[in-house]
Amino acid sequence: MSAPLKVLISGTGFAGQGHADAFRGAGAEIVGIVGRTPRVVEEVAEAGGIPYAGTDWDAALAACQPDIVSIATPGGAHYAPIKSAIAAGCHVFCDKPMTESAETAVELRDLAAARGVKTAYAASFRYTPSVLHARQLVAEGAIGEPTEIECISHFNLERAIPFGWSHRREQGGGRLNNNFTHTLSIACALVGDRILNIAGEVRDDLGRAPIVEGVHNFATRRNFIPENLEDPALQWGESNVEWSYTVMAQLESPLADKPVSVLFKHGGLVPRFHEDHIVVYGTAGAIYIKGHYGSGQLFHYGADKQWQAQALPPEIAAGMPEVAGETELCWHYLAREFLRDIQGETVAPYPTFAEGSRDQKIIERLRQNRSWTDVTDLG
Structure with a gap:
């Protein structure tokens, strides 16, 4: 060996x-x-x-x-x-x-x-089990030709999370960089990777965050939220990135004659009422997945006009890494595919720097907020 x-x-x-x-x-x-x-x-x-x-x-x-x-x-x-x-x-x-x-x-x-x-x-959240299942169902024609996708999420992040890289554009922060990149990858995985058109609006509805020393691990940053946010000695850092966005896209799909319309709606600081979800609609049905990255239960709406929970196919279950946590599972899946490719094995296409650089181009366009049409002169 x-x-x-x-x-x-x-x-x-x-x-x-x-x-x-x-x-x-x-x-x-x-x-x-x-x-x-x-x-x-x-x-x-x-x-x-x-x-x-x-x-x-x-x-x-x-x-x-x-x-x-x-x-x-x-x-x-x-x-x-x-x-x-x-x-x-x-x-x-x-x-x-x-x-x-x-x-x-x-x-x-x-x-x-x-x-x-x-x-x-x-x-890498395109590798959650339910997204892989949905991709298989769409490819098999379970919803007819795909027509629309909606990706809805509300994170209700604490506004007092200590100031750090996530608050600054030049450090790679912002919800487009750290949420939209995943949902865009999921949408492309479901129906096709060629993005035809994009439009959107972003909003910084945070403004500032407290500066706190000692924060090292992104996963535990909430533990450092100051107890007294009114303390006059507390210092504050300024956010210069978006915490909410609404994006529309059109994707070319080999499974449909017309472009697939996609809505990405994310509120980083607002609470959810219903569950976050991803839905793929088609000419003959729909697929609903619970969770902002599609890691929850999958439901299919078909000829019987009922939403039916679907079990994960055994072949998909057998191929999933045995690890806790959706983030960790997706890292394991992609790392495995990457190693196999380097070693000369045949693997399915996975996201590369081609997709990464494309995403950065799209994010910069969206941050310009040039999608509005002024209608104030229409009466």
């Missing part, structure tokens, strides 16, 4: 540890991890049984000689380590957003293609 592929991780938080587990689960060897703070990266490496820990990315590349790098930091910190890794001939697995701008994302896409390295872009 050939030696396992070697992976170097960038990032020590929730995503970094999750990526390490995903690649290990797929059979790779985690040879090193890099972070900003010496104490933190050393603790994470020791806890995870990772032999190399450091704070200098280029030194880690030279010392570890990885086959693959896994980029698990906020999007604003992706460009430099990815560029160095490509130059070193490494394959790159990158969490979303790909970078902080379309310009840098396109540059990295082109550099990877020129260097001949493979890339994976972890807009």
Whole structure:
């Protein structure tokens, strides 16, 4: 048997540890991890049984000689380590957003293609079991020709979550970067990857957030919300990204004669009344999936005019990684596909830097808020 592929991780938080587990689960060897703070990266490496820990990315590349790098930091910190890794001939697995701008994302896409390295872009919730099931049903004609998709979510995030990268555009923050990337990938997985038209509106309805020291892991940031938000000594940081968006798109589908209309509606700071959901409508039925990323129960509406819960097909269930957590499961699935592709196996298409750079272009267009039509002169 050939030696396992070697992976170097960038990032020590929730995503970094999750990526390490995903690649290990797929059979790779985690040879090193890099972070900003010496104490933190050393603790994470020791806890995870990772032999190399450091704070200098280029030194880690030279010392570890990885086959693959896994980029698990906020999007604003992706460009430099990815560029160095490509130059070193490494394959790159990158969490979303790909970078902080379309310009840098396109540059990295082109550099990877020129260097001949493979890339994976972890807009990965397209791999939840129910989304895979829905994709199979749509392909089998269970709803006729697909006509519409709606992706509705309301996260009700606490407004006092400590100020950090998620509040700043230049650091890869915003709900388009960190929510829309997933739902767009899901819609493309369901009916077709070619996006024809896009329009939308974004809104920063947060404004500011408290500055709090000690926040390291994105998954535990709520634990650092100050008890007294009226404390005059409290400092505040300014948000410059969207916390809500409404986007419409048209996707070309090989399963339909006309473009499929898609509505993406996300409120990051508002409460939900009914469940978040994804629905695919067609000329002969519909598919409803509970959950903002389609990870809940799937229902089919068909000729009997009734919504019927559908069991997950055994072949899909058998192919799912045995891991808790929807985020972790999807990382495991994509990491497994990426490794198989690198090793020369035949795999289904997965998101790459082509999709990642496309998404950054779309996000920049949407943030311009140029989709409005002034009708004040129409009476």
